Amino acid sequence: MRLIVAFVSTLLAAFWEPVKYTWRHLLIWLQKMITAADIKFALKHKQTLFALQRVALPGLKDIPGPVALPIFGTRWIYNKYFGRYTITKIHEAYQSMFKEYGQVIKEEAFFNYPVISTCSAQDIEKLIKFPSKFPLRPPNGIVSKYRQNTPGRYNDGGLTNEQGKAWHRLRESTTHDMVNTRVIQNLIADVNDMAIDYIAGINKLRDPDTGRVQDIIELNRKLGFESTCLLGLGCRVGFLEDELNPRVKRLSQATNCLFEALNEANYNLPLWRYFPNSTYKKLAKAEEDLYELACEYLEPALQRIEESYEPEAAQTVLIGILKRSDLDDKDKKSSIVDFVSSGMNTIGNTLSLLLYLIAKNPDAQTKLYEEINNLLEPDEPISAKYLNSARYLKACVQEYFRILPTAPQIARIVESEMVLSGYQVPEWVSIV
Ligand code: HEM
Structure with missing residues (x-):
């Protein structure tokens, strides 16, 4: 037709x-x-x-x-x-x-x-x-198509694909808490725990003779996944554990497949437009898995909100979105899927490249170490006050984004x- x-x-x-x-x-x-x-x-x-x-x-x-x-x-x-x-x-x-x-x-x-x-x-x-x-951002054609073909789950292309007023509505309603310092502060205890697990992970990777770490990229990737889930889903999911649980394994596989399918769709012949080829099937499976996994984390939170168990102090990005009365359930779930899939690879890659630049620059490394020592006692947990005062650390992150932007x-x-x-x-x- x-x-x-x-x-x-x-x-x-x-x-x-x-x-x-x-x-x-x-x-x-x-x-x-x-x-x-x-x-x-x-x-x-x-x-x-x-x-x-x-x-x-x-x-x-x-x-x-x-x-x-x-x-x-x-x-x-x-x-x-x-x-x-x-x-x-x-x-x-x-x-x-x-x-x-x-x-x-x-x-x-x-x-x-x-x-x-x-x-x-x-x-x-x-x-x-x-x-x-x-x-106007070019919509991701294959994702838009999949979501149109799945009306039971999606109202539209979602935050990353919609345009105009529909995009603006989702953007206004869903990203508000991501830049809210109170919400970020609520996560600091979990961020500390994550840092401890990450350092334990580094120690396990060290060569016992030289103390050197040969390859840290996979560990950084896991930290990226874990922190995105913490931000998007409001809880630790277990990417930094020694043995990945089956749910986390599926989440990791689904994200990898999603990015592979998006790359194929962008740069190969767009046959998915005309029939469900292997790229479309791969994307559909990844989106399906991500949606189902996100729901497994969302349902208990939705339940707590309905039963008014969720204290104000526990506000997270996830709870902020779930509480919105201007979004229906489909909007809420698809936004969380978009958050998780968008953030998964960026944070890990940012950390790897940032550490690479710092490692190449011993002066910056020394200054950063001094700043941390001046602001924190040994074993003192990171606090919001520390993050606000760590000016050299912030400058390093900004300089990194200038030299090697994560999103090319x-x-x-x-x-x-x-x-x-x-x-x-x-x-x-x-x-x-
Ligand atoms: C260092 C980490 C990150 C980098 C470098 C990064 C970079 C970007 C860039 C360049 C865009 C496109 C912006 C544009 O077209 O104007 C974008 C969009 C987006 N990012 Fe990130 N991002 C990061 C982390 C995250 C995280 C952790 C999340 C979610 C938990 C996230 C969620 C999103 C979403 C939902 C969009 C689409 C927004 C829209 O279309 O309105 N990102 N990001």
């Missing part, structure tokens, strides 16, 4: 403005239209059905990038047999492309849909500071025509 609607509307559009159309624009537009998420997206923002005609305004076609094949675009560069890059090393691909083509490059997704990447600080500032009440990409859809590094980019194009 969607396909027929898309064809008919495309033909109608072509009759109205025949001069501006080329086969390529028709294909681009068709591709956008056949995903229900995108139709919803377009309607929500009152974009006219002709918005994509402007995709080929002067400037876009001149942006350099890998050779694009008809229909298949530039995705061949990640093909494991004849491509130039691997999808598990995207950072190397972009480093190489920016070196070869300059600071703005154009890739083309399936059906030659253009995706522009820029590494220019001025461009990035222009995009991020664009005065918009509801910044932020994406936006251009809301009105703008010039990026000398190229005129029409509205509606995705910029990474």
